Amino acid sequence: MTAQYPTLEQMGITSFDNISKYRLRREARADVLKVYYHRPAGSLLSRSKKFTFARPQSGVPVEFQKTAQWHQLEDTSPVLRQALVELHQLLKPDAPAEDDTTRDSRQQLLEDLEHMERVMKAKLEELRRQIAALK
Template identity: 80%
Template structure:
């Protein structure tokens, strides 16, 4: 029996029903995919997983670099492309068109949740650093 999302499974993602969203960004010469999960309060499981995919480059003369055509020669990883297709298919029902007011409210709630999560992470990190400093005394 084949897995419903073989690329995601190959990447180590198995909790398909817990995925809430994903983000893709570019850092230098790599694409970074971050997958976020729904987790209950107090869970020890991570709220996200980060995957980095190097961007392959074609060999071209040096004088050709720094042009727009140079940047078009870089391409995304085929594994990343397939993972994005699977994530989109997995989250498609959750992305059904909704009323504008509901969509704006959902976005606001998500931003507030992200802000609260970031505040908790920063507080925990600051507490950890303070403990490490106290241990050095």
């Protein structure tokens, strides 16, 4: 099966049968790919792997970078593009029905919201500790 997904293998992904989904998001100057796995309860293996693909820096003025033409010029990593193709091929047979897609989207939004709440709570606690240390 490794010959079928060489890019994923190069990235260190070997449990192809355990991949449940993937998410791609854009951060400031990078694309972040997160691959999620099916894991049994109590498993010590990670439930996800995160890969960051930096976008190239350029000497283009900031004003131009905010235009639609700039976003068309920006290019993603060829490794990322190939990994997305392979992940799509890998997960294609498991394409959820329309009702499942809506449920999955709702569940993902709720998970994202809970994650954001945990991150914000941790950051606020850290800031409070820093303020207390300044007294």
